[in-house]
Amino acid sequence: MHDNFGLQCLQAFSRVVPASCLVFYRVDRNLRARDFQLLHMDRRTHRDYLAHYRDFDPLQPALCRDERQPVIPLRQAMARQGGEARRIYQGFLARHGIRDVVEVIAHDRQRPLVGISLLRTGPNPAFDARELQCLDGLRGLLDLAVRQWPVEQEDPLPTLAALTPREQQLALLLREGLSNKDLARELDLGLATVKTHLIHLFRKTGARSRTELVRRLFP
Incomplete structure (x- = not known):
């Protein structure tokens, strides 16, 4: 329709x-x-x-x-x-x-x-x-x-368990307030790789900031 x-x-x-x-x-x-x-x-x-x-x-x-x-x-x-x-x-x-x-x-x-x-x-x-x-x-x-459309059930927001292991690590460190440089150092990753993981996290959760991302993954 x-x-x-x-x-x-x-x-x-x-x-x-x-x-x-x-x-x-x-x-x-x-x-x-x-x-x-x-x-x-x-x-x-x-x-x-x-x-x-x-x-x-x-x-x-x-x-x-x-x-x-x-x-x-x-x-x-x-x-x-x-x-x-x-x-x-x-x-x-x-x-x-x-x-x-x-x-x-x-x-x-x-x-x-x-x-x-x-x-x-x-x-x-x-x-x-x-x-x-x-x-x-x-x-x-x-x-x-x-306004006449029937209400549709949308896919639920992703939980921490739905993320890849690396994304889970990143999310847990984000909750502690680490900067991109600190994340790269902690995970032994390049800064560009960290930024790519962050982009994927923002897209998966629909969050527009780090604060919102953490709030959605750790309600």
């Missing part, structure tokens, strides 16, 4: 506000985008985004929540992004010829449930104020639609 719903949403949005390509996705309880559906988007662009850039995206659901609004243009999101993250994400946009992006988030009782990304590439102009107003009107209908 959701596959058809997502495609219908993309087609409806593209008829009202033209875009070079669109993406529909669900938002899980960790505020992570998942179950993507693409319309007119090059799959190589999407794979590159998921593999290397999604954590630098200022329009990812966890950051959009902080904006406290349902329709967010890229220029607004990037204005509050850190310098290094902004530089990396601008590199992705330039690499794939993306001129502008706007994010539309649908909520149920203040929880984000689904999102739609509209992208313009090449010489196409940025989204203007009138188009953003149109998207806000469509977002109201999207809110009403997703």
